[in-house]
Amino acid sequence: MHHDPKLDLEKKFRSHAPGYWADADISEADWNSAKWQLKNRITSLSQLEEHLNLSEEERNGVILSGTKLAMAITPHFFNLIDKDDPNCPIRRQIIPRVEETWVSPYEMSDPCGEDSHMPVPGLVHRYPDRVLFLVTDRCASYCRYCTRSRVVSGAGEQELETDYEAAFKYLEEHTEIRDVLLSGGDPLLFSDAKLEKILKRLSEIEHIEFIRIGSRIPIFLPQRITPELCEMLQKYHPLFMSVHVNHPREITTEVKEGFERLANHGIPLGNQSVLLKDVNDNVEIMKTLVHKLLMSRVRPYYLYQLDLIEGSSHLQAAVEKGIEIIEGLRGHTTGYAIPQFVIDAPGGGGKVPVNPDYVLQRNSERVVIRNFEGNTFEYPEPAVNPDPVLDY
Ligand SMILES: *Cc1c(COP(=O)(O)O)cnc(C)c1O
Numbered sequence: 001m002h003h004d005p006k007l008d009l010e011k012k013f014r015s016h017a018p019g020y021w022a023d024a025d026i027s028e029a030d031w032n033s034a035k036w037q038l039k040n041r042i043t044s045l046s047q048l049e050e051h052l053n054l055s056e057e058e059r060n061g062v063i064l065s066g067t068k069l070a071m072a073i074t075p076h077f078f079n080l081i082d083k084d085d086p087n088c089p090i091r092r093q094i095i096p097r098v099e100e101t102w103v104s105p106y107e108m109s110d111p112c113g114e115d116s117h118m119p120v121p122g123l124v125h126r127y128p129d130r131v132l133f134l135v136t137d138r139c140a141s142y143c144r145y146c147t148r149s150r151v152v153s154g155a156g157e158q159e160l161e162t163d164y165e166a167a168f169k170y171l172e173e174h175t176e177i178r179d180v181l182l183s184g185g186d187p188l189l190f191s192d193a194k195l196e197k198i199l200k201r202l203s204e205i206e207h208i209e210f211i212r213i214g215s216r217i218p219i220f221l222p223q224r225i226t227p228e229l230c231e232m233l234q235k236y237h238p239l240f241m242s243v244h245v246n247h248p249r250e251i252t253t254e255v256k257e258g259f260e261r262l263a264n265h266g267i268p269l270g271n272q273s274v275l276l277k278d279v280n281d282n283v284e285i286m287k288t289l290v291h292k293l294l295m296s297r298v299r300p301y302y303l304y305q306l307d308l309i310e311g312s313s314h315l316q317a318a319v320e321k322g323i324e325i326i327e328g329l330r331g332h333t334t335g336y337a338i339p340q341f342v343i344d345a346p347g348g349g350g351k352v353p354v355n356p357d358y359v360l361q362r363n364s365e366r367v368v369i370r371n372f373e374g375n376t377f378e379y380p381e382p383a384v385n386p387d388p389v390l391d392y
Pocket of ligand 1: 124130131132181351
């Protein structure tokens, strides 16, 4: 078996606080404060260059990011960058590159067709029984492949104009909606009080059975996952949370502790990864990631093929890679560790599962399948009989 010492390091839960942040005088209390982390985010080229040597592609990318998707990086997440590795998987997710200004003909500003499925500004009703509620356009840090970069961060042309009252009214009137997914932007960027107002209002709508929050704050800003936040959230059960981890290095001891705190307050956690070229398009990296997630009490939920967002082709891996990863996991490791690989159909078709082919042949009499080791098996379908006869 090929042994990769670098991957061994990624398997460990390591603390990165306060680490090698250029300003070595920060107190531990400051570093551990979400407020301090947000106030000290890297948002300009000069700040970034204080900490990191940039390539020409990155420098130009940072300059141009101001007109598209803003740059912001929390000190916590920035500290995960390996400064000696120009292809660092953390770096590629968060430092803008000039390639973001290259647009391929098949790329779109709204790749999942969300704007055409908004009955009310900020509310995406794509599926029969559930909605996506975009409560804010801000995040703790900005992922360079953001599927919603058209409205997120405030730098682009379009603005998210969520109409809360109209959204609540729509939810109240549409009794078929049983599941509300809060996203944005990142809902956990709101204060506890502001977030609670939304949760309380939703919990008062009788037909809403289930609330979810989609957030990358547990990863970008684990300091935000305070006991107070968790105590507030646990009043609104059943409440699930979908987090977003792409690479095993992102699960530091601080992040793991945040996940555990949420889980201890009864919040089931699922992870959504995006398949990214030279970040996680590799079976061994993904296997390490899903194992670390399970150890942190997070169930891998989805692996997304990259949405065709404008300026993302440098991060686009082949669909074949995603299938190869699922094939490398299924049977080879814990079933709970395996996410569903999906493509969010370009233009607004919703999430479509994409799986390796395990069914080799199928007709009315039998199905021929193969297992994870490549052996084939036959399973006979039930014989087609005339009407069953009662026989006492
Ligand atoms: C992803 C998504 C959901 C939730 O989908 P699940 O498969 O239930 O997790 C709901 N609405 C929209 C618009 C989405 O993109």
